[in-house]
Amino acid sequence: MSLPISFRAAAASFSLALALGACQSNSKPEAADGAGSAAAGAGAAALSDGTWRGVLTAQGQEIPFLFDVAQTGGKPTVTLRNGEERLTLDEITTAGDSTTIRLGVFDAALVVRADGADKLKGAWVKYDAKEPYRVTFRATKGAEPLFPVMADRKILSFDGTWKVTFKGDDGETYPAVGVFKQDGQNITGTFLTSTGDYRYLAGQVDGNELKLSTFDGSHGFLFTGKNPNETDTNATSISGHFYSGKSGHETWTAVKDPNAKLPDANSLTGMKPGQKKLDFKFPSIYEGGSISPADPKYKGKVVIIQILGSWCPNCMDETNFLAPWYEKNKSRGVEIIGLGYERTPDQTLASQKLLKMKQRMNVGYDLAVAGIADKDAAAKSLPQLQSVLAFPTTIFLDKKGEVRKIHTGFSGPGTGKYYQEEIADFNKTVDMLLKE
Incomplete structure (x- = not known):
């Protein structure tokens, strides 16, 4: 996610303003x-x-x-x-x-x-x-079902893969892929979008209706959906609502499609014409330090740039993968730089938030304070990029320091096979760059 409500609406639930603003000091x-x-x-x-x-x-x-x-x-x-x-x-x-x-x-x-x-x-x-x-x-x-259900109702199956369209209250739409696994009246799954996924969802099916929810501390999501034909045995279409926290709301529709997929996450953004390298120097989370890809520490190595925020659950998922991966692979000649974009312009407060994340998640790679949590601001701080569409965004640099790949979003472990595909593609890219 970035924030998955498409980065537009996600932040409405996060901070009452899309893409996030400055943090209060309270x-x-x-x-x-x-x-x-x-x-x-x-x-x-x-x-x-x-x-x-x-x-x-x-x-x-x-x-x-x-x-x-x-x-x-x-x-x-x-x-x-x-x-x-x-x-x-x-x-x-x-x-x-x-x-x-x-x-x-x-x-x-x-x-x-x-x-x-x-x-x-x-x-x-x-x-x-x-x-x-x-x-x-x-x-x-007392352990209870997430959602009350009527035991004597006919239960439709929503199991499988779905081609989904979300529509915001502003009329804008964006594509998604829904993946659900149903066991009787219990159902789990998630939605994948081009900016990330809606993480682990769970709930119940009641007749021709399904309800899914999640709460991870930063997100409070509720998805409701209904198959219009109550005589169906297997649902073939869904229409419903998506509520995110205090104010975020979208509608969604879906059709069963085992081949549903999203645009290639490696092709959504790139470098501006004529640009091959990133040129930045941001303050480290440790007072007095700075981090740049031109530093001697990174010379001749494959470097992965992680654009993230401590407020971002999808970034948390990616960091949970990257932190142990780095410890196992740093000896191969690879480094990671985390660029933190926080909900405060105060560098000291931003450093504290990122340091807490580093300590709680055992992050061994370098973290810098890069700016405020806004995709446009992030793009301006990295002017060689065409755009920043999502938190997280992952940028791969070869041993010459040239950008070879930009991956938008992250499909976390809640997406099942899509997560495995994400990790396989990540490892394939790093292996290729290390062999060069």
């Missing part, structure tokens, strides 16, 4: 709605062990997700569950009866308090949004 945890002055520790005690069903309420919709609470060393740990994905949250603090659960590498939190026995209430808060960003949150203990 990074202190907020109190949950109605937080009182109960004795310290009451909030943490409300997080009792077990599986919980959380619900975000926005745009008149409920976005459900499951999470597990367990005690680790006498302290609560929360694990978000999105399909096969498990995201562990261990930065949990309590003040009075209010508990703040920091959401991984993202500058966001769930701020909650007890609301009766085995219930929580509070808000999902984004601290780096351009404007105040709070979404009402409630949770109930």
